[in-house]
Amino acid sequence: MTKTAETPALSPVPACPVCGRPAAAETRPFCSRRCADVDLARWLGGVYRVETDERADENFDG
Ligand SMILES: [Zn+2]
Numbered sequence: 001m002t003k004t005a006e007t008p009a010l011s012p013v014p015a016c017p018v019c020g021r022p023a024a025a026e027t028r029p030f031c032s033r034r035c036a037d038v039d040l041a042r043w044l045g046g047v048y049r050v051e052t053d054e055r056a057d058e059n060f061d062g
Helices: 033-044
Strands: none
Touching: none
């Protein structure tokens, strides 16, 4: 039986919670200031429209 170590040795750099890219030292835990703004906007309201590659596909069927 193999037990997984609690310390992720294969991830020296935390992944950006927004796009998943390796975070930068200056903008941790984000990869760039843009992602930091995106995350901040989400926290503030989540209704803000940020220029991202995300496609706003909202199918509200109800
Ligand atoms: Zn990012």
